[in-house]
Each structure stands twice: as structure tokens, then as C-alpha cells.
Amino acid sequence: MAHSHVPPELPGYEIERRIGSGGNATVWLARQLSLDRVVAIKILAPKLLRDPEAREQFQQEARAAARISHAAIVGILDFGEHDGLLYYVMEYVAGTNLAEWLHVNQRMAHTQALKLVEIVATALNQVWRDAGLIHCDIKPGNILLGEDGAVKITDLGLARIAGAAATREPSACIEGTPTYIAPEQIEGYLPDIRTDIYSLGLTFYHMLTGTPPFEGYSLDEIIEAQQTDYLPDPCEVLPHLPVSYGWLLAKMTAKNPAKRPASWDEVLKDIQQIKSGKSPLPPYPAEDESTILLSPRHRPAARANTINLSAAAKKAITLTASPDMLISQQKRGSVAQSVSSGGGGCLRFFFFLLFLAALGGAGWFFGLRGHPERVEQIKAAFTGKPKRPPSSGIPDIPIRSAPADADAAAQAVVEESSAPAVSDELEKPLVLSAGSPSATPGAWNHPGFIQAANLFNQALTNYQAHLKAPETAQVSLVGIISDAQYAAVLFETIRPDAPADVPVTLYANQCYQLVNDARRARLTQEDKQNLFSLAPKKRHEKLAPYPTPPADVHDMFAARYMQFGYAWDTLPAPVDRLETSEFVYLLNTVAEPSPDTRAHGNLSIHGPLKWLMPFASACKLIGADPRSPRVPVEGIPFPYGGFFMRTYEAGRFGRVGPGQPAYPNIRLITDSEDQLVAVQLVDERPPAPCQSSPMAFSPVARVMDFVSGKVVPEKGDIRVAHTTFRGEGTLRIDTEAADFVDGPEARPQFRSILLLPQAVANNLLYHLLGSRD
Structure with a gap:
């Protein structure tokens, strides 16, 4: 009798090595001698050879699978029995499987995950139509990812022949993997298409969140959990994930099969809805009817129509590629959170009164601490810290659904607005080939660049479609914001490696501009009247020119400008966020709102780190790698896409004075032109005791870090102390957060010092309030 670790001898095949084994079979890599090709041979596990029922199922599986011909199904090439061994020969897929990929990379980009689910759903739909076959064990381990980008479903050994071909009682169905199994399989009911829909839904959840269902x-x-428990809302786990993804998951994972989509066609229709920027089709499961427990605030709600407030033209990046290819080998961090912005106004006095009222009504104000929406974002992947969790980098994988014409053009047709373009360089579309090994002269045949450009083009096309036919629910704008932010992350990731003639920074700036335009488009007319009318903001071409004019190197007194992105001074400020009032109150007595971005040379921000110093020069001073990707500052006071940060070990720069603890990390904050505009010293695990007086800590303050957007956590009794100091042309903001749950002897939780020029503080205040006039 053969053993699973001993290579079998089969006529016509040369066995090379074992490539996998499971409870029912072992898979071997072999060469078919007659055709001189590499194949995979699946042999029934020896322990089951004496079971006539298992032998019958094995043969039934092979015959049924051989009737299937689909690009996403592992093809059956041969079948037979030799020396007591039942086997069938399959095509060999070089690459890995989804389970191994997720184990290494944690999470998949939501657009790619949706594409993969669409491929699997399409294949299983044809399997059902052609052979009446269901899989019964859809899971990441049974989804192969080929080196050429192909996605293929394997291991039909757990599938059942439905209808007339079924020969067993329902209770005899071999159950799938418990992590992804449907409740009706556990209960012994006859599985059908909806069983596979449930398992694919949990696989989709794993791809998006990076966490297997019911891990631990x-x-x-x-x-028991598959029948009675729930998984957290993926839109809470990933704040940037479009809500439409959460509803698709909720529909696919309804515990009652009757509440799920009745066919793969319905699933595919919902996927098309999401791809077009809309929500899945109703009906939707109730709160407790799905394994995915969506937050009530993520239920569909109608909003008023919006109008476009875009002030600049955006150009598509032209690519020559197959529209079915999603190509990228670049790493990215966790998906950034998408937040719609509000407007700005001359609300200084209002915020002052609001803050005083908050101090008097601490109990009421404190109750709002249960609603923090912003989280630490992308930092683990791109801050440059020496110790980073394994999940911080997430490479995208090539995924293709079927062979496509290599000459098919995947181009976004873009209508130009009447306003000036972001840059003259963008007038010339970037042309490159995704199907050939060589790049077009002057272009860049980089997979991450192709991925980012395609994603931006699609987001731009969807945005223009929204402007022509605004959606009442505005679901598409959420997806546009998320996709544009992801494209920006990809551009920033590959920016250090980009050739000099490829303006990746300009393309990233286009992404930030599109995000800001989409955020403004989400404002209702009432929002605009309430917010914009109070603070008329306008472009200041002399005080804040765009693009920045080159400095005259021969004139040491020539004006130099900071660059915070196109029309940063007209962006609406999120006045509906409580964090905004805190920052306004903090700067109220030490800064004056001004759009003037002119800078003065030789102003020291922190020791030898000077204002408008090139980022590379600052890195040289602190001994850091200047090639680390930059991360947009997501804190409330900062215009999105105008400020960027990298975090490094502080070393000697972390020492701030005698008797004070040193800070382990330093953040270099730059403008969009990589000029140094601020420095922050950070200690996320500060030692005791607290540096601030217990009386200085406010029980109503919500923000722990204005730069990263970190807010007070729900657990414990966290209080925050902010203190401002004014120097010669600079400002210093000291922040300390401590947990008072054990009484006055508080435990420090966070500590930072933000150092910035006076002019930068004035700009931030103008972004939030507009001018005093």
C-alpha cells in the first residue's frame, strides 16, 4: 500500500515532488511524458481507499469536474486507476494560493478583492449551469493565484453533485472548513448555491480585513459562532472601506439561506452595482440576520444633491493595458480613512464660547467620547520606524479574469474643465505598455505605477459621471474618495524610485485634489450656505501662488513660498468636528489667520532643522533615510494633501532640556514640495510621572495628537493637556495624555511637542476660519 509521502508510480507520468495534501487526497507535481508538460496529479488518500463510498465520490468528482471548461477552474486532463490508486491529472498552476498570500501580506486592496470575488463568482456560476455542481468548501486555500495573474478554483473533492446526480442523504455531505462553513452545513441540511455564496462572503471578509472569521x-x-455569533462591521475595521462593500458582505453571509442572494447572478449584479459606485440591490438583511454585524450608521440614507466646486482641471494618465488586469507588486499600508469635510467660517468667538460651555458641562460633553472616528492610519507601514508589525505592508497581486487582447486600450476619457491644469507636464499623457517588457520612451513600465494610474483614471471618470448625474445617496463619492486616496498612497510609495521624467509627485497631487473636490461635492446646499457664507475664502495668487514660483538663487532676499497644494486656502474646514474647536481655541491667542505662505530663510524650527530646508538635507542631519515614502498628514487642522510626514528615531534630537525625558521619535513634516515646515517629537509610550500638573488635564478634550488625528480612546479615564508657547517666529504646542482611572497618580499614555513657524500656524488657522475681514 502506498503512503502519502512516497511518490507513486503511474504509467506515462514522472512524479517529481509532493506539492500538497489534505484529508482526502495528496497532490503531486509530475511531468506527462507523452506531451512533455508539467501537471498536477491528485491521488485519493490511502486511508480512504478501502471506503467504497469515498472511491465512488472521488470518481464522481473527476467526471463532473472534467465537464467544466472555464479559465478560472483548474482543468481536469486525465483520470484513471492504477495499482489500487485512484487519480486524476490536473493542469498545474504555478504560484501560490490565497491563504498563503494572506498569511504573508495580511490584507488585499478592496478593489482587487472585489475583482477576485467577481472572478470566483463567475466561475462558480458556470460550474452550476454546466454541471449542477457546488463546491461546498470555498476558502482561501482553494483559490489559487497564478504567477501570471490567473485566479483558479481548485479542490472540488468536497463538492456535491446536486439534483438528479446526488446519491447521498443530506447528512452525508462532507462538511467544509469550519472557519468558512455555512450554518446549514453544520445543521446537516442539503447545501446549494447559497452555501458557496456564504463561504465566499467570509473569504471576502478575510481578504478585506486581514483577519480570518472568528480568529482565536x-x-x-x-x-457555534457560525450559527449564533457575529463578526464586526468591516467598515468600522477599515474606515475607508465603502459602505457598499459592507452591505454586499452582509447579504452574502446571512445566516438564513433564504436571506442570501438566490443565485450567483444576483451576486454578480451587486458587484456591478458597487463597481459603478452604487449600493447593492435590496432587500438587505436586518441587523441580527447576518454574520456581518453592520453598524446602524452604515445603513443607506438619502442625502441632498450636490454641485461641483472644483477649481482645477484634472488630467487622466493614459495607459495601454488590458482592462481586466489589476497589476501591482507595491506594498501599501492599511487603507486610509475617508472623511468628508465641511466648510470654514469666522467662528473664532463662537468656538471660544463653545469651549467654555464645554468646560461647564463636562458631563454632557464627556458622553461624546464614545464616537471617535479617526484612527492611526498608514503609520505602521510608512513612518520609517525600525520596528513595524508584519501587517504594515500589503503588496497588491496581479489578478486577471481571462486572456485579453494585449492591444486593448484601458484609457479614461476625460473632459477638461475651463480652469487651468494642475501642471503643464500633465498635458502630455503618459503612455506605457502593460503587456510588454519594455516601456515607452519617457514613460515608466512599473506595475505599481500602472495600478495607481488606472485607479485614479477610474475614480476621475466616476467623479465626472457623478457631476453629470448627481446621485441622491452619494454612494459613488465615498468610493471615489477611497480610490483616489489609495491611488495617492501607491504614487507616494513608488515616488522614491520614479525616473526623473515621470512626474509622480504631480500625479499624487492630482489624487489629493480629486479627494478634496469629492469631499466638497458631498456638502449639501444647506451646508454651503451655513459654512461658506460665514467665511468667504478666496484664492490668493500673490500670497499663496500655485504652482510655487522658483526661487532666485542669486537673490538671498527673494520671496520663498510654502506649497500646500492647489487652492488649499479655499478648502472647506471640518467645523462640524469637535477637534476643530480644540485646535482653534489652542491657537486663538498665539496666531492670526493668514493665507500668506511666504517664508523667511534661516529660521530654526528645532536646532539645526530650519524652515524650508529640503527634506533630504533634514534627513542627513538626523541620520535618516530620505527615500522612505511620505504619508499625508490626516489631522483635522491640516489641509489634506498639503502636509506630509515621516517618522524616524529621534536620537539626540529627542532631548529637549535638562530634567525632561527624551522623546524616542521625531516626525519631519513637509509641504507638498518636500520643504520642511514643522517638526514633532513623539513618545507613544511615555514613562511616568506626568510632566503636566493634574489640574492642566481637561476631561473634555478629545484630541491626543493633532498631526495624526489620534483621539482619546473609549477605555479608561484618559484626559489631555495642551500647552502653547510662543517664541521668536515659532510656536510650540506641548501635548500629554494620561489615564486617571486609578486616581490623581495618572499613568502617561502619550506625549508630544509640535514645533512650527508662526506663519504655518497662521495658515492653519486661516484654513479653519478664513480671514477676520
């Missing part, structure tokens, strides 16, 4: 549960607990 025992086998018995998982089986």
Missing part, C-alpha cells in the same frame, strides 16, 4: 476560537466555538 476553538473548533467547537467556531461551529
